[in-house]
Amino acid sequence: xxxxxxxNPLGLLSIHRDSRRQNDYSYQLSESRSESDVGRGPQIRMxxxxxxxxxxxxxxxxxxxxxxxxxxxPARLASELKMNPQxxxxxxxxxxxxxxxxxxxxxxxxxxxxxxxxxxxxEWIIDCKRSLIxxxxxxxxxxxxxxxxxxxxxxxxxxxxxxxxxxxxxxYPKELLSPYDESVRNNSECLVVxxxxxxxxxxxxxxxxxxxxxxxxxxxxxxxxxRTYALFQMTEMRKDKGRVFxxxxxxxxxxxxxxxxxxxxxxxxxxxxKGMILVPRFGKNEPIKAFYHASCGGRTITPEKVxxxxxxxxxxxxxxxxxxxxxxxxxxxxxxxxxxxKKIWNGISKDSLNRKFWPEVYRSNPNRWYxxxxxxxxDRPKAIKMPIGALIAEAQAGQTADLDQGHIKELHFxxxxxxxxxxxxxxxxxxxxxxxxxxxxxxxxxWYEIMTKGRSILFRGKGSGHGVGMCQWGAKNMGxxxxxxxxxxxxxxxxxxxxxxxx
Numbered sequence: 001x002x003x004x005x006x007x008n009p010l011g012l013l014s015i016h017r018d019s020r021r022q023n024d025y026s027y028q029l030s031e032s033r034s035e036s037d038v039g040r041g042p043q044i045r046m047x048x049x050x051x052x053x054x055x056x057x058x059x060x061x062x063x064x065x066x067x068x069x070x071x072x073x074p075a076r077l078a079s080e081l082k083m084n085p086q087x088x089x090x091x092x093x094x095x096x097x098x099x100x101x102x103x104x105x106x107x108x109x110x111x112x113x114x115x116x117x118x119x120x121x122x123e124w125i126i127d128c129k130r131s132l133i134x135x136x137x138x139x140x141x142x143x144x145x146x147x148x149x150x151x152x153x154x155x156x157x158x159x160x161x162x163x164x165x166x167x168x169x170x171x172y173p174k175e176l177l178s179p180y181d182e183s184v185r186n187n188s189e190c191l192v193v194x195x196x197x198x199x200x201x202x203x204x205x206x207x208x209x210x211x212x213x214x215x216x217x218x219x220x221x222x223x224x225x226x227r228t229y230a231l232f233q234m235t236e237m238r239k240d241k242g243r244v245f246x247x248x249x250x251x252x253x254x255x256x257x258x259x260x261x262x263x264x265x266x267x268x269x270x271x272x273x274k275g276m277i278l279v280p281r282f283g284k285n286e287p288i289k290a291f292y293h294a295s296c297g298g299r300t301i302t303p304e305k306v307x308x309x310x311x312x313x314x315x316x317x318x319x320x321x322x323x324x325x326x327x328x329x330x331x332x333x334x335x336x337x338x339x340x341x342k343k344i345w346n347g348i349s350k351d352s353l354n355r356k357f358w359p360e361v362y363r364s365n366p367n368r369w370y371x372x373x374x375x376x377x378x379d380r381p382k383a384i385k386m387p388i389g390a391l392i393a394e395a396q397a398g399q400t401a402d403l404d405q406g407h408i409k410e411l412h413f414x415x416x417x418x419x420x421x422x423x424x425x426x427x428x429x430x431x432x433x434x435x436x437x438x439x440x441x442x443x444x445x446x447w448y449e450i451m452t453k454g455r456s457i458l459f460r461g462k463g464s465g466h467g468v469g470m471c472q473w474g475a476k477n478m479g480x481x482x483x484x485x486x487x488x489x490x491x492x493x494x495x496x497x498x499x500x501x502x503x
Contacts, residue, residue, distance in 0.1 A: 209222065300471060323474040
């Protein structure tokens with residue numbers, strides 16, 4: 001079943017490159033000498049000498065290192081940039097200004113032309129601030145081209161700043177971040193993308209986003225949601241031909257920490273659910289954007305409530321009595337008005353998308369304005385029926401959150417003009433955007449009340465995350481109570497059905 005134009009067909013068979021890879025490679029080379037080559041040996045040898053000389057000149061000119069091309073047929077080099085339905089492109093974050101990449105027989109080539117050949121070294125050092133690649137043994141450096149540099153190891157594993165990753169790394173100069181990250185002017189990191197098999201990626205997401213030791217039904221449900229989300233992103237991001245990654249490795253998309261977080265249980269459950277995704281109950285069989293979050297606080301909400309946009313598969317929010325008692329079920333966060341003002345100034349300087357909420361008269365001179373008050377505005381939620389077949393009496397008997405107060409839609413700020421005390425400025429800001437500006441790790445959701453005392457403000461809230469889709473702590477407890485994988489998924493995604501991608 002082909003489920004979308006962007007990924008067609010979607011046969012997600014894992015391609016494992018293990019310790020036998022080099023032997024397999026040699027087999028391919030010997031196989032290439034077929035009977036049709038008989039009688040053309042001298043011509044082939046002469047052609048290969050010419051190609052090899054060209055490669056040596058190319059490599060020495062580009063990298064300025066004393067390196068030789070690998071003695072292999074250039075048409076069958078290990079370095080082939082993987083861009084297919086099995087491969088997801090993950091932008092890695094938090095790597096710092098200087099990166100050290102190590103591995104067994106590291107092969108380095110131009111990302112867009114790996115067919116031209118590669119050079120070998122055991123170690124490469126990347127200076128991201130100056131967009132340079134350095135080969136320690138020769139002390140030679142060259143600029144990283146805008147098209148990027150492809151690095152992989154014949155063992156299939158690379159060490160990047162002592163973190164292990166599989167398959168391929170592509171390093172782009174930091175200037176290429178500008179379409180995605182306005183802070184690039186002050187950012188000394190490179191744009192580093194891990195091209196990796198989708199199923200291998202999921203093996204790492206298991207312990208990055210949740211825990212492989214949870215009840216199997218809960219983990220399987222989470223894996224299916226994560227696979228669905230990844231496929232949706234792969235489809236959408238590749239509509240932009242200039243974009244070089246599909247997902248972030250952080251909570252912006254899904255937490256991915258590479259090979260170091262993979263264990264045998266994660267691999268087993270990923271294989272058990274291979275090819276399983278969520279699609280709309282009605283309409284085209286294509287992956288939904290399967291949002292999930294840490295803890296809903298007692299009820300989930302629709303994407304429209306958070307982002308003002310609709311997504312297939314989300315017809316309504318659902319009650320969730322399962323996350324009660326989770327670490328972020330109830331929380332408080334206190335800060336001063338001055339601290340809040342500094343967070344607003346920081347958000348304006350870094351977030352071009354959401355600074356539109358703030359008028360130019362404030363942006364041009366924030367020190368002119370004195371924060372007088374902050375008020376939260378939200379909707380009172382409608383009553384939500386318990387989904388048939390997804391809840392049992394035992395769960396219904398559990399404690400649930402108070403639903404009298406809903407998620408906050410907007411924060412209203414009022415300022416006094418220090419130059420003219422009679423002049424005031426009122427600003428309305430989307431609550432989800434404001435949460436990201438203030439501190440999403442402490443202002444854990446948009447389900448809260450505000451209390452002020454003097455020049456300090458207290459946020460008292462419930463849940464952690466945006467509140468859309470699967471509640472991870474709720475899913476964990478559902479699994480422990482004996483719910484099946486399918487019951488968990490259909491409870492949190494009431495507008496979907498479970499499908500399997502064709503092979």
